[in-house]
Amino acid sequence: MKLKLAVLLAGIALATAVPLHEPSRDNHGAQVLRVKVTDLADLTYFAYLQSRTTLDFWTEPRALGEIDIMVRRWDLPMLKAVLLHRKLQYSIHIADVHRHLADMKEKHLQARTRAGDARMSWDAYYNYDEINAWLDSLAADYPSIATVTDVGTSYEGRTMKLLKLSTGQAVHAIFTDGGMHAREWIAPATVTYFIQQLVAGDGVGLLDDVDFYFMPSINPDGYAYTFTEDRLWRKTRSPNPGSPCVGTDPNRNWSFHWMEGGASDMPCSEIYAGPEPFSEVEMRVVRDQLLVLRPRVYLTFHSYSQLWMYPWGYTTDLPDNWEDMHSLAIAAVAALTAVHGTQYEVGSSSNTSYIAAGGSDDWALSVGGSEYAYTIELRDQGQYGFELPENLIIPTAEETWEGFKLIAQFIGHY
Numbered sequence: 001m002k003l004k005l006a007v008l009l010a011g012i013a014l015a016t017a018v019p020l021h022e023p024s025r026d027n028h029g030a031q032v033l034r035v036k037v038t039d040l041a042d043l044t045y046f047a048y049l050q051s052r053t054t055l056d057f058w059t060e061p062r063a064l065g066e067i068d069i070m071v072r073r074w075d076l077p078m079l080k081a082v083l084l085h086r087k088l089q090y091s092i093h094i095a096d097v098h099r100h101l102a103d104m105k106e107k108h109l110q111a112r113t114r115a116g117d118a119r120m121s122w123d124a125y126y127n128y129d130e131i132n133a134w135l136d137s138l139a140a141d142y143p144s145i146a147t148v149t150d151v152g153t154s155y156e157g158r159t160m161k162l163l164k165l166s167t168g169q170a171v172h173a174i175f176t177d178g179g180m181h182a183r184e185w186i187a188p189a190t191v192t193y194f195i196q197q198l199v200a201g202d203g204v205g206l207l208d209d210v211d212f213y214f215m216p217s218i219n220p221d222g223y224a225y226t227f228t229e230d231r232l233w234r235k236t237r238s239p240n241p242g243s244p245c246v247g248t249d250p251n252r253n254w255s256f257h258w259m260e261g262g263a264s265d266m267p268c269s270e271i272y273a274g275p276e277p278f279s280e281v282e283m284r285v286v287r288d289q290l291l292v293l294r295p296r297v298y299l300t301f302h303s304y305s306q307l308w309m310y311p312w313g314y315t316t317d318l319p320d321n322w323e324d325m326h327s328l329a330i331a332a333v334a335a336l337t338a339v340h341g342t343q344y345e346v347g348s349s350s351n352t353s354y355i356a357a358g359g360s361d362d363w364a365l366s367v368g369g370s371e372y373a374y375t376i377e378l379r380d381q382g383q384y385g386f387e388l389p390e391n392l393i394i395p396t397a398e399e400t401w402e403g404f405k406l407i408a409q410f411i412g413h414y
């Protein structure tokens, strides 16, 4: 029995190591398993699986606790055997991913119909072109404070826009991006909500003290792909020569301690770091803006898990100013929680989750020279996961706005 299981375990790793064809992304019968991890050795094992197989970890293998793994139907028998062998408790969180996505697609269509043809509302999710058109409309509607600049082009040729909101009086700047991982739709939705609050909501006054830079959707090709082809796409859409698998994990692609842990050199992995640092043009575009703007605060929005994290991701060591970042995060989360009671965990990336090198926050704090850098994993904790329903966009955005506002107020005055 022991030998047989060892072969099974190796099977999971090796079956996908050097595939001749692109591994199928067919979700019929795929399940999301929620696994309870109480042992560090098991956590290490899952981190290994994440980097060496095509298993799709919906939540990163974190500090001990629950992790959600999507397992396609042909991998299910093996993985369930592994879980049994390692005596790991799990529940079937989503019994059929394909059916779940089909149901949600219907709901997205209904939400879009209800939302009508307003340029942007926060009761539906908007595609990449719609977000860009909305950014352009802001420059036209608020010419005294809003400037939109085309700052680059994605691999597939989509224009990447930078929005600057400024009255020309501020000394400090906050740079905010979202949508680095394509399927995390709540991130661009939340970031665009911040913009709306700053141009015409209760954030207008903040512009006297802080300049704001926004790029709400920095993986344009991947994001577009989630609307048309594959709702669960995470990576970029650039091909990998010599491999049938497409895309790089943009949040493993930044140059600071690139590939030093929690990243994969296998193009078929969901956490493939790319052939070299900054291989992805979209991340080079964002990097170049950060190098010019040198924002005091860098914020990047992801989902899901409800975590407010600061560097480092590449090591469990902490940056020199971690206590400042920690205190400000605690205050931001308190403001967030006060709105709807939503609980967030605060900590350094490698202490709230497993080591992951090549993230944008590590780079922003070190090379980019930002004083504060945060990766925020928005709602929820897996109940809906990436498919956060439209009626939860505004509650998510308005609570996160309070945390964002607190950071802006602090930066403006201290």
Ligand SMILES: [Zn+2]
Binding pocket: 180, 181, 184, 302, 303
């Ligand atoms: Zn993400």
